[in-house]
Amino acid sequence: MSTIGWIGTGVMGRPMAHHLIEAGHRLTIFTRTKSKAKQLLEAGAEWANSPQEAAKDKDFVCTMVGYPQDLQEVVFGKEGVINTIKAGSIFIDFTTSRPTLAVEIANALKERGVLSLDAPVSGGDVGARNATLSIMVGGEKEAFIAARPILERLGKTVILQGGPGAGQHTKMCNQIQIAGTMVGMVEALIYGVKAGLDLETMLKSISGGAAGCWSLDNLAPRILKGDMEPGFFVDHFVKDMGIALEEAKRMQLSLPGLALVHQLYISVQALGAGRKGTQALYLALKHMAGMD
Amino acid sequence: MSTIGWIGTGVMGRPMAHHLIEAGHRLTIFTRTKSKAKQLLEAGAEWANSPQEAAKDKDFVCTMVGYPQDLQEVVFGKEGVINTIKAGSIFIDFTTSRPTLAVEIANALKERGVLSLDAPVSGGDVGARNATLSIMVGGEKEAFIAARPILERLGKTVILQGGPGAGQHTKMCNQIQIAGTMVGMVEALIYGVKAGLDLETMLKSISGGAAGCWSLDNLAPRILKGDMEPGFFVDHFVKDMGIALEEAKRMQLSLPGLALVHQLYISVQALGAGRKGTQALYLALKHMAGMD
Numbered sequence: 001m002s003t004i005g006w007i008g009t010g011v012m013g014r015p016m017a018h019h020l021i022e023a024g025h026r027l028t029i030f031t032r033t034k035s036k037a038k039q040l041l042e043a044g045a046e047w048a049n050s051p052q053e054a055a056k057d058k059d060f061v062c063t064m065v066g067y068p069q070d071l072q073e074v075v076f077g078k079e080g081v082i083n084t085i086k087a088g089s090i091f092i093d094f095t096t097s098r099p100t101l102a103v104e105i106a107n108a109l110k111e112r113g114v115l116s117l118d119a120p121v122s123g124g125d126v127g128a129r130n131a132t133l134s135i136m137v138g139g140e141k142e143a144f145i146a147a148r149p150i151l152e153r154l155g156k157t158v159i160l161q162g163g164p165g166a167g168q169h170t171k172m173c174n175q176i177q178i179a180g181t182m183v184g185m186v187e188a189l190i191y192g193v194k195a196g197l198d199l200e201t202m203l204k205s206i207s208g209g210a211a212g213c214w215s216l217d218n219l220a221p222r223i224l225k226g227d228m229e230p231g232f233f234v235d236h237f238v239k240d241m242g243i244a245l246e247e248a249k250r251m252q253l254s255l256p257g258l259a260l261v262h263q264l265y266i267s268v269q270a271l272g273a274g275r276k277g278t279q280a281l282y283l284a285l286k287h288m289a290g291m292d
Numbered sequence: 293m294s295t296i297g298w299i300g301t302g303v304m305g306r307p308m309a310h311h312l313i314e315a316g317h318r319l320t321i322f323t324r325t326k327s328k329a330k331q332l333l334e335a336g337a338e339w340a341n342s343p344q345e346a347a348k349d350k351d352f353v354c355t356m357v358g359y360p361q362d363l364q365e366v367v368f369g370k371e372g373v374i375n376t377i378k379a380g381s382i383f384i385d386f387t388t389s390r391p392t393l394a395v396e397i398a399n400a401l402k403e404r405g406v407l408s409l410d411a412p413v414s415g416g417d418v419g420a421r422n423a424t425l426s427i428m429v430g431g432e433k434e435a436f437i438a439a440r441p442i443l444e445r446l447g448k449t450v451i452l453q454g455g456p457g458a459g460q461h462t463k464m465c466n467q468i469q470i471a472g473t474m475v476g477m478v479e480a481l482i483y484g485v486k487a488g489l490d491l492e493t494m495l496k497s498i499s500g501g502a503a504g505c506w507s508l509d510n511l512a513p514r515i516l517k518g519d520m521e522p523g524f525f526v527d528h529f530v531k532d533m534g535i536a537l538e539e540a541k542r543m544q545l546s547l548p549g550l551a552l553v554h555q556l557y558i559s560v561q562a563l564g565a566g567r568k569g570t571q572a573l574y575l576a577l578k579h580m581a582g583m584d
Contacts, residue, residue, distance in 0.1 A: 122501045157500060170484075170497050179476055187472065194545045201453055202462050206469060210414060210507070211470050213473055213506065214502050247487070253581050254577075256580075285546075289545050
């Protein structure tokens with residue numbers, strides 16, 4: 001079993017850390033709001049007062065924070081991981097963050113004899129609780145092999161996608177596909193409402209064929225019930241799309257569909273629904289149709 | 293068994309008509325290019341020289357043509373179905389066409405004692421050949437019940453969606469969802485290429501989760517092989533999206549995602565790929581990225 005420094009215990013980080021404690025690893029936790037680590041400390045984890053304290057002398061150091069700037073602070077900040085992480089250990093970041101930041105971290109840690117993996121996940125809080133996440137990994141093969149037992153305790157699809165940043169880039173592909181799927185879904189639903197269709201009956205006709213998608217199966221029924229509770233936060237999706245657009249711009253790649261969906265989701269935030277689930281895109285379309 | 297006038301024997305109409313001949317119905321065929329009806333005539337169908345001749349004294353009159361203007365001509369034209377269709381018979385249009393035209397046809401035929409159904413399908417040529425289509429039906433319940441044995445010979449999901457036009461509106465919902473799914477897919481792929489990912493490996497990470505969709509499973513692998521052959525023509529998809537946008541405008545509904553995808557597909561036509569499959573959207577994105 002390994003010693004693990006774990007930083008970030010939000011809706012994703014908490015159940016993930018819990019699986020590792022259950023597997024017998026010795027975790028040392030830091031998170032901004034100590035109360036969010038309560039369960040984990042009760043389950044046997046130790047508390048650290050800073051990222052650098054959590055990272056000190058561990059086999060693995062894992063981060064699962066909210067935004068790229070949080071990650072930057074946790075790694076490079078005054079009390080950052082980089083001050084104490086030991087040579088020969090492995091750093092794993094599960095945050096969905098900037099691919100270029102993943103490369104910067106990999107380079108900086110390598111100078112200290114530390115290999116790092118960017119390992120963003122998909123599958124949401126349910127996937128985190130059930131350890132059925134898809135984990136998209138970027139980094140050196142040696143680090144991937146060493147980290148595999150930990151990663152496979154947390155996810156069911158664990159794939160090395162390439163060197164540093166490749167995990168983040170893969171996650172961007174995931175979010176870009178979802179952006180399209182979501183706008184198609186909510187526009188189809190609002191069209192159906194306007195055309196006077198019974199939406200449940202309409203969905204029976206279309207969900208089994210070429211229009212079929214996860215969103216239609218899982219989120220459309222929530223919209224029909226008026227359930228906007230978050231599986232995945234609008235605010236986080238806006239962040240992810242922003243990262244993808246920034247990276248695409250850097251690569252001189254025009255993604256008009258993603259850019260439009262990003263804008264529509266900013267409108268969802270403007271309607272006060274940033275902490276709702278991504279299905280709240282429906283609210284923006286409804287608003288544009290003068291239907292609220 | 294019934295007598296059926298059948299108009300239109302393209303990639304969809306031909307296998308559909310064939311199923312009905314096999315089921316023992318007596319078909320009389322008209323199509324613009326007689327050679328396309330050859331197989332059906334050999335299988336026992338009779339030939340008619342015009343829509344009105346095909347429609348004369350039949351129990352059912354079915355149409356499966358290309359565009360709304362073709363349907364308009366076939367029904368209301370100089371040699372149109374409306375001249376000869378007998379009271380008590382049922383008219384079924386399988387074309388993906390304008391919902392408002394479906395209502396016009398229903399009203400005009402009702403005056404002649406004929407009930408009509410708009411019954412657009414999804415499932416493509418494969419669905420037509422295997423009789424696994426989803427058939428989205430609009431019209432009166434009485435007509436639906438009478439036509440059901442015929443519809444169920446052609447499709448596996450046969451659902452009455454509402455009155456005249458509701459079948460077409462449902463098909464529009466289907467196409468709107470696909471428009472979003474497609475733009476998400478091709479943007480995800482092109483991003484992956486630019487980011488230097490191995491696309492097959494990337495797809496393994498994303499296709500099982502919240503990004504999962506029919507397009508990703510069925511069309512992405514074709515794009516990876518450079519296979520742009522049509523399952524569904526770009527030209528027909530542009531037509532369908534144009535109808536949906538026109539109807540949405542009439543209903544004062546703004547569909548920015550659909551409008552954008554429509555524009556991108558017009559660019560696919562401009563690149564000479566109108567007779568390619570819908571996955572050719574990838575070509576437009578590639579072109580915009582200066583990658584060809």
